[in-house]
Amino acid sequence: MATIRDVARLAGVSVATVSRVINKTDSVNPETAGQVLKAIEQLQYEPNAVARGLAGKKMGxxxxxxxxxxxxxxxxxxxxxxxxxxxxxxxxxxxxxxxxxxxxxxxxxxxxxxxxxxxxxxxxxxxxxxxxxxxxxxxxxxxxxxxxxxxxxxxxxxNNREGSKLAVKHLVEQGCQKIAHIYGPQEFITARERMLGYEEIAGRLREYSPSLMEQGNFDIESGQKAVEQLLVRHPDLDGIFAGNDLMAVGALKALHERGIPVPEQVKVCGFDGIGLTEITEPELTTIAQPVYxxxxxxxxxxxxxxxxxxxxxxxxxxxxxxxxxxxxxxxxx
Missing domain, CATH: 3.40.50.2300 (Response regulator)
Known part of the structure; x- marks a missing residue:
């Protein structure tokens, strides 16, 4: 593998001159620069990325x-x-x-x-x-x-809060009156904002109670466990808004295992818009973020x-x- 010294030797210049040509830090005589570039091409020399970055302050x-x-x-x-x-x-x-x-x-x-x-x-x-x-x-x-x-x-x-409000409003429009929320870890600002949006809309419903909320961990397993706990407290709930799609998938699984039909008895909405929501049974309603x-x-x-x-x-x-x-x-x- 060719080195910068090999290039300098072939071009008949100093190592410092080759470095200046590579990093374009100082003006070099066009004829000399041409000799250096020709030597680089002939030797198929690849300048060291770290050295180039240290000189130009950017590594790419x-x-x-x-x-x-x-x-x-x-x-x-x-x-x-x-x-x-x-x-x-x-x-x-x-x-x-x-x-x-x-x-x-x-x-x-x-x-x-x-x-x-x-x-x-x-x-x-x-x-x-x-x-x-x-x-x-x-x-x-x-x-x-x-x-x-x-x-x-x-x-x-x-806009997490507006998204969660959109989700709960949709469930209300679909006839839900007792809507539960599976919220994510509250040290996550996204989870807090989504819970606040849920409370703002669901809190106006006659059937609302703080006990309709259960924490999850943004994964399928915690969504499933949350629904199990919610159904113990509120077997007549008719809507679930999960703080992300993975917990919503867990909710679907828990409902299916208990023979509770979705959406006939309980309607479920997630948040994120991941591809998995298109292949669940039934396909999952979601609040899609512009992730990409x-x-x-x-x-x-x-x-x-x-x-x-x-x-x-x-x-x-x-x-x-x-x-x-x-x-x-x-x-x-």
Whole structure:
């Protein structure tokens, strides 16, 4: 494998001159630069990425830290980030934090040594001190989906409260009067906003009671267990709004195992719009987030910061869409 010294020797110049041509840091005589480029092509020399990055302050690499890559919501988010980054010639390094703040801090420490150009965190557990430390070091950062409310950087997510209100209103329009809510972990701002939206609409119903709420953990198993508990307290409930689609799938499973027909006896609505909702039985009504677009927007904002050196500090909430399906609407025969 050719080295920079081989290029310099073949071109008849110094190593420093070759470095200046590669990194375009200083003007080099056009004839000399041509000799260097010819030598690079002849030797098929590939400049060291780290050396190039140290000289130009940019490595062409961004880091995306997700909480749970097994949740179908996050691969779609990652795809949006990766597609935009790829079009700009950047590479995305993916990390899985398992919603552990210390693990995220460890990622930051290690990846900074790899000279990444910026970070995107889809995280609830990112520490505010980590955000501030990255800011002080002039490293671009964007928080995606679950980020802090008051972070000194761009935060992108969907309008969770309005989405949950849309879900509950839909269940009411379908005739539901006693609507339960399976909410996610309350340390997640997305879960809190969705619960608040549920309470705002369901709280107006005559059959409303705080005991119609049960916590889940944004996965299928906890959704199933939540419904089991809800049915003990309220066997006559006729609607369920789950704080995400995976918990809604768990709700469908629990109802099916008890022989409770959906949507004839209980109607179910989820939140996220993951592909799995199209293949459940019955197909699941959901509040769809613009997941791919959120990822793409996060990448674009980060890349703009990397290129311009400016720093964004704003909250962007994207609109959501109700997708009605068979789990809330009985087909007419």
């Amino acid at each position: 690499i961004i880091a995306l830290i997700l909480p749970d890559i097994l949740n179908p919501f996050f691969p779609a988010l990652a795809r949006g980030v990766e597609d935009v980054a790829h079009k700009k010639g950047l590479t995305v390094i993916l990390g899985n934090s398992d919603d552990q703040g210390l693990k995220e801090s460890s990622y930051i420490k290690v990846l900074k040594k790899k000279y990444v150009d910026g970070f995107i965190f889809a995280s609830n557990t990112i520490l505010e001190e980590d955000v501030e430390a990255l800011r002080k070091e002039q490293i671009p950062i964007v928080l995606l989906d679950r980020g802090l409310n008051t972070a000194s950087c761009a935060v992108i997510r969907s 677009e959120m990822g793409g927007l996060a990448a674009q904002i980060l890349l703009d910061e990397i290129e311009s050196g400016t720093r964004e500090n704003k909250l962007i909430e994207l609109d959501v869409t109700l997708i009605p399906r068979k789990s809330t609407h009985k087909e007419e025969s």
